[in-house]
């Protein structure tokens with residue numbers, strides 16, 4: 001481990017053409033996100049529960065990428081939680097399949113009010129390429145109220161971050177004033 | 186002389202040729218000749234071919250002797266066909282629902298032709314799904330899912346445990362079933378690539394490749410040489426980012442977060458490189474029957490060369506870090522052993538079984554595209570544990586890097602695609618994805634539309650392996666063992 005650390009220190013981090021533009025933009029949006037969360041949520045982080053309602057897993061791949069060392073979204077005050085009971089926000093992906101419809105509703109009901117819903121990815125918004133399938137029940141907003149939509153197939157990390165910023169800026173005041181989440185990690 | 190029974194022929198072929206059942210496809214041919222077709226595709230790696238045995242089943246009595254008693258690898262296929270076509274495999278040990286859950290009305294079979302596209306059957310009060318019961322003193326059950334704690338796809342796991350060790354695991358999937366095969370029917374094959382790319386998001390390129398090759402086989406048009414080369418590059422790039430993610434996942438699950446972060450950093454760089462190459466991180470919108478529709482622009486390919494050199498240097502260091510970390514290696518060695526016999530009997534594919542001594546890789550054994558002309562090794566290990574699955578992926582990673590380099594060095598000029606004229610017929614396309622064999626079986630009707638598309642994903646082959654690998658391991662090791670297979674739920678459910 002130390003040899004790797006040493007080498008990294010010696011060579012510096014960036015020796016390839018990284019997506020400089022995208023990453024700089026990401027940092028800008030992230031800084032605003034962090035400030036907004038700090039201002040509105042009074043020192044706690046925004047708690048998100050991700051729900052795959054039938055996705056192809058492309059959306060999950062990019063949401064997971066938000067936690068990699070390049071994007072590291074936690075430093076902006078965004079925390080993915082394991083249970084809907086700890087969540088402020090549900091981040092829902094995929095068309096709602098017939099067989100996930102009940103689980104989606106249960107997850108929504110288990111999320112304490114006030115709650116906020118993001119439909120993430122083209123499928124969540126309008127069923128995408130799966131529209132019209134006998135096994136797909138419908139769009140996310142056909143079943144639960146949707147507050148913010150993030151387009152893309154899948155939305156890349158920057159698009160996701162922008163969506164999170166839009167979410168935080170529109171959070172109802174009650175979420176901002178609630179402190180019940182503080183007891184969770 | 187009486188005709189030979191289909192199950193006899195299949196069992197005999199599998200023994201004689203040591204053939205692996207790769208896919209079982211049903212077709213609704215009632216309009217044509219009042220039968221259902223059953224097509225059993227075997228892989229004959231020693232002969233480098235696939236062989237298909239076909240039988241016809243009278244529509245009035247849609248039943249046939251089940252293959253499963255003699256070919257356990259047919260188990261899930263037959264359950265699926267029973268559900269989607271209403272064809273009964275007589276003598277099958279377990280005909281509970283596979284992908285359609287209890288509220289799907291019994292007797293409604295969505296892949297039959299008289300089930301019209303877009304019908305959404307009413308929900309019914311079906312029979313409750315009965316999980317296998319393990320009884321005995323001190324045995325209890327742990328149900329998990331379908332919604333899990335992490336950011337992963339939905340599925341239900343039912344553990345039976347006695348103390349810590351797992352006695353039995355039953356996996357119930359189907360939650361993300363999206364009816365993709367049905368949805369493809371009636372479409373222009375050239376318009377169905379989008380669908381193929383969305384069978385399993387992290388195998389977008391491999392699925393589009395298998396699908397495109399199936400169309401090309403029907404239409405009898407080989408894509409131009411430049412497209413063949415580019416396809417190898419993209420397919421191997423997909424393997425690179427997936428293997429990096431899989432290896433990182435193992436590190437995460439043993440609490441080696443420094444190592445995980447290093448791998449994930451590399452993975453992100455590969456995704457970014459994909460973006461620079463073709464404008465999509467997951468390589469979507471790139472393949473098309475007839476070739477490549479989005480060609481890397483300008484200096485992007487030279488950039489790729491430089492990137493690969495960087496990647497290799499970095500990767501070698503991180504891999505050494507993994508191998509030198511005892512807390513990681515101690516946990517993965519001996520965990521989740523999958524026996525070779527089980528892997529073979531159940532028809533497992535890809536790196537998950539190459540780590541159990543099963544030496545098969547479609548790129549070498551059923552060469553497609555350019556692979557015949559390329560030099561590469563197929564890493565195989567015998568241990569069958571989490572460590573072996575990780576090490577096989579590590580070795581494959583380096584092979585993939587070398588493959589891309591080989592192709593870049595000899596990349597021919599010329600067009601990237603040729604127009605494909607769709608003609609009726611049937612064909613099959615395959616690709617070795619990062620998880621293993623993808624098989625698309627395609628039939629095109631006289632209007633040039635898709636009549637039937639059967640997608641066999643590697644996850645469909647490999648999910649049945651997992652319960653065997655976790656047996657006798659302790660529950661807390663389950664996430665680690667599961668991760669070492671890293672199967673796709675969407676790919677399985679389609």
Ligand code: SF4
Nearest residue numbers: 056058121122123153
């Ligand atoms: S939006 Fe795209 S990536 Fe996301 S689930 Fe749908 S098809 Fe997959």
